[in-house]
Amino acid sequence: MADPMRVRAAENGGIVDVKILMKHDMESGQRKDAAGKTIPAWFISTINVKANGKDVLNGQFGPAVSKDPFLNFKYKGAKGDKIVVSWVDSKGDKRTDEATAS
Numbered sequence: 001m002a003d004p005m006r007v008r009a010a011e012n013g014g015i016v017d018v019k020i021l022m023k024h025d026m027e028s029g030q031r032k033d034a035a036g037k038t039i040p041a042w043f044i045s046t047i048n049v050k051a052n053g054k055d056v057l058n059g060q061f062g063p064a065v066s067k068d069p070f071l072n073f074k075y076k077g078a079k080g081d082k083i084v085v086s087w088v089d090s091k092g093d094k095r096t097d098e099a100t101a102s
Contacts, residue, residue: 002089007099009083016077016101018049018056020085021070028063044069047087051077051101077101 003023010017022044029041041063049057056075081101088094 002093002095005085005087005095005097007083007085007097009081009099009101011077011079011081011101014076014078015074016051016081016083017072017074018083019070019072020049021068022047022087022095023068024087024089026061026063026065026067026069030063042090044087044089047071047085049073049086050084051075051081053082 005023006021008019024044025042026044027039027042029038031039033039043063043065044061047057047059047061048055057073061069079101083099083101084096086094086096
């Protein structure tokens with residue numbers, strides 16, 4: 001299982017600012033190991049963020065995204081909103097983490 005994501009959400013004036021740090025190697029499939037063999041592609045392919053059960057962000061990543069991607073976005077919301085962040089990678093591994101808007 002992947003390391004936990006760092007999810008922070010802060011409300012100010014009816015706008016919730018969400019910051020997400022996803023721990024993932026994000027291999028492009030272009031690099032080679034010390035023996036000269038190609039390291040297979042392995043990256044987060046889809047991400048979904050919900051606030052109180054409603055989608056606020058859906059996205060797709062590809063092999064060009066760097067290791068440990070950081071995502072920052074805002075939506076109209078309130079203190080106490082339950083934020084649920086989920087991703088699926090190219091190997092089918094999944095991770096879901098939660099935070100509450102403060």
